[in-house]
Amino acid sequence: TQLLEQSPQFLSIQEGENLTVYCNSSSVFSSLQWYRQEPGEGPVLLVTVVTGGEVKKLKRLTFQFGDARKDSSLHITAAQPGDTGLYLCAGAQGGSEKLVFGKGTKLTVNP
Amino acid sequence: ETGVTQTPRHLVMGMTNKKSLKCEQHLGHNAMYWYKQSAKKPLELMFVYNFKEQTENNSVPSRFSPECPNSSHLFLHLHTLQPEDSALYLCASSKSGLAGTGELFFGEGSRLTVL
Numbered sequence: 001t002q003l004l005e006q007s008p009q010f011l012s013i014q015e016g017e018n019l020t021v022y023c024n025s026s027s028v029f030s031s032l033q034w035y036r037q038e039p040g041e042g043p044v045l046l047v048t049v050v051t052g053g054e055v056k057k058l059k060r061l062t063f064q065f066g067d068a069r070k071d072s073s074l075h076i077t078a079a080q081p082g083d084t085g086l087y088l089c090a091g092a093q094g095g096s097e098k099l100v101f102g103k104g105t106k107l108t109v110n111p
Numbered sequence: 112e113t114g115v116t117q118t119p120r121h122l123v124m125g126m127t128n129k130k131s132l133k134c135e136q137h138l139g140h141n142a143m144y145w146y147k148q149s150a151k152k153p154l155e156l157m158f159v160y161n162f163k164e165q166t167e168n169n170s171v172p173s174r175f176s177p178e179c180p181n182s183s184h185l186f187l188h189l190h191t192l193q194p195e196d197s198a199l200y201l202c203a204s205s206k207s208g209l210a211g212t213g214e215l216f217f218g219e220g221s222r223l224t225v226l
Contacts, residue, residue, distance in 0.1 A: 004153070033214075033215075035215075040219065041219050041220075042115070042201050042203070042217030042218050042219050042220050043154075043201075043215075043217050044217070045214045045215065045216075048214070088154065090154075098156055098167070098169075099156070099215065100153075101153040101154035102153055103151065103152065103153050104153075
């Protein structure tokens, strides 16, 4: 059973478009992280959200943690080719050293 | 230069070979991890070392043998692997072993192909 479901699995858009990707679960997480992995590289942390309802902005990226701390979304405004990559969400459950990862959303932004 | 360095970047081996993957972190972190990344699957945690001590073995087959001689170095020894073990193996480090509250710093990965 997949603990963290990410959708869509693939997304191909044109430069300048807006997009939202989702990370959903039936489980509660104490915190949730978003990573971006570019081809041939390892994942790089973008943000950590810890409070239900929290919204964090990182330039054109807006991250939201659901009120019940079971889901999260990432919204990108005016996407650029440099945003291309695999977006991974990862959740932490209290008392565990394990981060549970979703399968990721593969985003392609075409010039 | 990345804070976590993995070698080799690519490795092709036969099922009877013995090889090792190496990871070195230059960040002064105390915890190191091995993850497996396969197509269409989530990142799978394999091993966790905290202050050189193994604190997590996520039911990994014995053909994968980790070694952590100090907090900066981590190895993954490979022996009699199967073709389904072909994947990207990612090393990561964090300040402490509580990955849920801290940031994971990943290396670029070692792409393993088992023939």
